[in-house]
Amino acid sequence: MRRTEPLASKQILSAHLMDAGFEVTLVNLKDSERESEFGTTTWRGRRLTKVAVGASWRDLDPRRFDVWGVTINYLQEREIACAVIEHLKAGGGRVAVGGSDAFAEPEPYLKAGADLVIRDKSGAANVAAIGWLAGTSEAAGLTGVALADGSARPARRPPMSPQDWPVPDPSVVAPTLGMEYWEAPLPPELKPIGVSMLDLGCDRHCDFCETPTYRLGYKAMTPERAEEWLTAQRDAGARSVIILSDQFLGRILWPGGREKILEIMATARRLGLAVLWGNGIEINKATLGRGRRGGDRTPDEELVSALWGWDGEVGCAQVYVPAERPSTGPGSYEKLLPWREHCTMMEAIARAGVPDINYGVIVGLPDDTDEELARTLELVHDMKSRLTSINPALKFRVMPFALRPLPGTPQSHELHRQKLLRFDDPAILGGFWTACADTHHMSYAQVADWQSRYIEEINGAETVAKNWQGVTAMY
Ligand code: B12
Numbered sequence: 001m002r003r004t005e006p007l008a009s010k011q012i013l014s015a016h017l018m019d020a021g022f023e024v025t026l027v028n029l030k031d032s033e034r035e036s037e038f039g040t041t042t043w044r045g046r047r048l049t050k051v052a053v054g055a056s057w058r059d060l061d062p063r064r065f066d067v068w069g070v071t072i073n074y075l076q077e078r079e080i081a082c083a084v085i086e087h088l089k090a091g092g093g094r095v096a097v098g099g100s101d102a103f104a105e106p107e108p109y110l111k112a113g114a115d116l117v118i119r120d121k122s123g124a125a126n127v128a129a130i131g132w133l134a135g136t137s138e139a140a141g142l143t144g145v146a147l148a149d150g151s152a153r154p155a156r157r158p159p160m161s162p163q164d165w166p167v168p169d170p171s172v173v174a175p176t177l178g179m180e181y182w183e184a185p186l187p188p189e190l191k192p193i194g195v196s197m198l199d200l201g202c203d204r205h206c207d208f209c210e211t212p213t214y215r216l217g218y219k220a221m222t223p224e225r226a227e228e229w230l231t232a233q234r235d236a237g238a239r240s241v242i243i244l245s246d247q248f249l250g251r252i253l254w255p256g257g258r259e260k261i262l263e264i265m266a267t268a269r270r271l272g273l274a275v276l277w278g279n280g281i282e283i284n285k286a287t288l289g290r291g292r293r294g295g296d297r298t299p300d301e302e303l304v305s306a307l308w309g310w311d312g313e314v315g316c317a318q319v320y321v322p323a324e325r326p327s328t329g330p331g332s333y334e335k336l337l338p339w340r341e342h343c344t345m346m347e348a349i350a351r352a353g354v355p356d357i358n359y360g361v362i363v364g365l366p367d368d369t370d371e372e373l374a375r376t377l378e379l380v381h382d383m384k385s386r387l388t389s390i391n392p393a394l395k396f397r398v399m400p401f402a403l404r405p406l407p408g409t410p411q412s413h414e415l416h417r418q419k420l421l422r423f424d425d426p427a428i429l430g431g432f433w434t435a436c437a438d439t440h441h442m443s444y445a446q447v448a449d450w451q452s453r454y455i456e457e458i459n460g461a462e463t464v465a466k467n468w469q470g471v472t473a474m475y
């Protein structure tokens, strides 16, 4: 899973370190089909084997580089990342660790032997950290790191802005391009797939999300800088690009933001790059009221067609819509629209022409009952029939994500406080398809059954038949 997808942070990090004068080599362990077992776990009474797919870290020579960098964004992959660090340290390597999971909880990585963990998502800490480990710069310059001796340096203020991330050369981008896209199969003419992070942070505070914990506010590239990043993807050979901002439409809250969004979308079209919103996009911000409390919830048609229009070659080829809990709308998450306005916006998106929609729903919230999940499933059926009546060729799938306690998030604190968690293995806790928390009214196993039911009814029983959860088959 996720073996040949584009590598986003490697473009950012490599370009940044090269710009500072370091020689950088990308070691992509996922670039191999080899499988190795590294443990077992039990879920729903079944013994599951943990399998790492890729080249073995045990074959890495720890002395090969002056400094090793490990990126670990996912709790689910924590155990493997720690095994990599232990191996490198045992052989005398120096190791820096970055990424969301290490940012949120550095301790397991330091315990595995990391010399330092980056605790600044903006990039401001990176050059000094590598310089210090390589022996080319002083400890006095360190910011935003947790160190092996238990000490820490506060992150730089102000943080770095994506606007200041050095743009990678196409030769740096080329080895990071992907051939798979996690949301949907893509036709050959949209491959290879590039990736660009055109802004960082978010103005919202959804309780399950790590992004607000970065404490960066919202920082966006200008359309000119975004064009340089998109051009680098195109020049490296990409035919489509995943824009994986946390909050691409955050720009709209500032004067001139709407025009900047239109400009970036026009640039992608001009470069011949199909856009993939694989990380979700807040549809509420594409209303005339821009998602502000009490604002006009009518779709901004020009923006909708710029973001989700598709002419068969350019525009938006696929979108993930984080509908989360559409039945309760802003009552559950402030970013959501009430059901009626949500339907109007989704219909406008379907009319714009996007051929493929993944509709993300959260199942297993602490107060969830069978009735609430049945009601939500009814609404998803309703949404599917509304949209397919506008575009009969539309591919519409539901993605029923179960809760997981992401380190540092308010939801994680609540799940612990309410004693709803039934597991402590990161491989189970970090996966959306291995429900790990009871609700006040049902067990985690019943939540998992609801996940399968959503997939079976909306995406088709044959999807589930492909493998035990049906979902990974879609990736
Ligand atoms: C893009 C993305 C994805 C993409 C990844 C695509 C890809 N191949 O890159 C996709 C959609 C596949 C994805 C999936 C998932 N994601 Co995601 N994703 C992100 C997102 C938005 C951006 C990651 C990124 O590239 N960041 C940009 C770079 C710049 O940040 P970075 O990697 O941390 O690197 C910076 C620093 O940390 C540092 N750094 C990093 N590494 C190193 C190393 C060294 C040596 C140094 C010096 C510095 C350094 O330098 C960089 C520049 O500043 C983050 C949120 C976020 N803003 O980070 C969520 C995020 C990482 N995802 C999250 C989650 C939960 C998931 C899923 C579980 C969801 C799901 N649908 O199943 C899956 C799990 C995937 C898996 N197990 O493989 C959570 C992770 C929480 C956690 N601890 O587990 C996050 C934080 C979002 C959130 N809402 O909370 N995700």
Ligand code: SF4
Pocket: 201, 202, 203, 204, 205, 206, 209, 210, 211, 212, 246, 247, 282, 335
């Ligand atoms: S809108 Fe998205 S990125 Fe922002 S806090 Fe909510 S889930 Fe996180």
